[in-house]
Amino acid sequence: MAEIVGGYIMPHDPLLFVNPQKKERDHLLAAYSGIRDKIRAAGATKAIIFGADHYILFGPRCLPQFLIATGDLHGPIDRLPGVDNAPIASDPDFASYLVRHAHNADFDVSVARDLGVDHAIGVPAQLALPTDGSVQTVPVYMASGVEPYVRLQRAYDFGKMVRDAVDAMPGDERIVLIGSGGISHWVGTGEMGRINPEFDKKVLDAVVSGDTSSLLAMTDEEIMRDGGNGGMEIRHFLAVMGALPAGRGEVLAYEAWPGGVTGLGFAEILPA
Numbered sequence: 001m002a003e004i005v006g007g008y009i010m011p012h013d014p015l016l017f018v019n020p021q022k023k024e025r026d027h028l029l030a031a032y033s034g035i036r037d038k039i040r041a042a043g044a045t046k047a048i049i050f051g052a053d054h055y056i057l058f059g060p061r062c063l064p065q066f067l068i069a070t071g072d073l074h075g076p077i078d079r080l081p082g083v084d085n086a087p088i089a090s091d092p093d094f095a096s097y098l099v100r101h102a103h104n105a106d107f108d109v110s111v112a113r114d115l116g117v118d119h120a121i122g123v124p125a126q127l128a129l130p131t132d133g134s135v136q137t138v139p140v141y142m143a144s145g146v147e148p149y150v151r152l153q154r155a156y157d158f159g160k161m162v163r164d165a166v167d168a169m170p171g172d173e174r175i176v177l178i179g180s181g182g183i184s185h186w187v188g189t190g191e192m193g194r195i196n197p198e199f200d201k202k203v204l205d206a207v208v209s210g211d212t213s214s215l216l217a218m219t220d221e222e223i224m225r226d227g228g229n230g231g232m233e234i235r236h237f238l239a240v241m242g243a244l245p246a247g248r249g250e251v252l253a254y255e256a257w258p259g260g261v262t263g264l265g266f267a268e269i270l271p272a
Contacts, residue, residue, distance in 0.1 A: 001167040003043045007240040008035050009207060009271035010177040011262060012051065012123040017080040019259035025139060031253040032127035038268065040130050044176045045096060045127055048138045050118030050119050050236035051180040052145035054187075062111040062147025065103070066158065067141040070095040071113040088117070088125045089133035093175070098138060102167035107158060115139065116264035124180045142183070144235040152155070152216050155235035159242025166243075179240040180209065181233025183263035187209040190204070191228065195256045199226040203234055207267050208249040212241050230262065246272035 056078060056114075058064065073088040079210060100107040117125070121139040129135045142158070143150045150158075166175055183203050184196040186189070206214045215238055223231045241247065249269040256263050 001193045002166050002171055002175065002269060003165065004039065004166055004243055005174045005176060006178070006271065007043055007118055007244045008128070008175040009181070009240060009265065009267045010035065010124055010128060011182045011212060011264040012180045013260040013262045013264060014078065014080055014119050015184055015260040017082050024255060024257055028253065028255055028264055029127070034252060035266065036130060037127045039128065039135060039176050041172060043177065044135050045173050046091060046138065046173050046175045047135050047178060048140060048175065049121050049124050049178040049180055050142060051232055052117055052236070053141050054120065054145050056118040060090045063143055063146065064141065065143045066107060067110040067112060067272045068095055068099050069101070069115040069139045070099060071115065073115055073117060073137060073139065075117035076119040076126070077116040078118055080119060081122060081192070082130070083126050086126065086257050089124070091136040091138065094136065095138045098162065098165055099168065101168070102161060103230040105161045107161060107163070120180050124178045127179065128224060134194045142235055142239070144232045149220060149232055150235055152218065152238060156212060156216060156238040157240040157246045159239035162239070163243040165173045168239060177239045177240045177243055179236035182230050183234070183265050184227035184228055185230035185262035187230050189229065193258070193261045194228070194262065195263050196226055197256045197257070198252065199231065200265060202254065203237070204254065204265050204267055207237055207269065209240065210241065210246055210248050212238065240269060244269050244271055248272070
């Protein structure tokens with residue numbers, strides 16, 4: 001029987017790859033490598049990565065609430081030093097299965113038959129998954145980068161739907177889930193550069209304790225005030241938590257990193 005063997009949250013901050021602050025940068029890059037080792041040790045065969053478009057792929061003319069790529073993948077397409085725009089191992093059959101299950105569960109999911117992903121998917125895929133292509137990736141884009149945002153509860157419920165899909169899936173696939181996103185950061189606003197460690201701690205504490213209620217109780221206005229427009233990406237964390245109900249974990253690394261103008265958190269969630 002297919003099973004979810006673990007979940008992770010991690011950032012995708014592009015400035016991590018262009019900022020010269022080497023000491024902090026090396027510490028954070030090591031967190032990706034540590035997660036890669038854990039994923040390899042778990043014998044994972046598939047990864048579902050939840051991320052947000054940043055007006056890079058879709059733009060203002062098309063903003064899907066949910067999108068799953070069901071074909072070939074490569075990326076990240078935005079140029080990041082040290083992270084090649086390279087092929088990403090995919091599984092179109094598994095991705096299509098998730099789309100069908102989502103539609104049957106009343107989630108109107110868009111699809112992309114072939115996709116060059118941005119850093120939200122490309123950074124975790126290239127840095128946190130084995131380099132030999134043994135873990136095939138399914139990207140799930142959620143509307144959490146720009147309005148209209150997916151509702152927090154809807155993001156959590158999407159994760160529950162993924163869990164149901166995996167439970168109903170034949171075979172012995174071992175699946176990991178990745179919620180990709182920074183925590184507090186203000187993108188392209190007058191507050192850009194601000195980091196709120198208190199907001200970050202609240203989010204990380206909720207993630208590793210399995211406390212979905214405190215995250216679901218937040219309003220978008222509160223998130224914007226305390227975590228910035230980039231803080232809307234906690235929707236990806238909620239998706240992982242929805243797929244791992246009652247899961248508990250630990251914070252693997254955290255940095256309120258001025259070089260990346262972002263609160264950068266890495267955490268693991270283990271199945272209950």
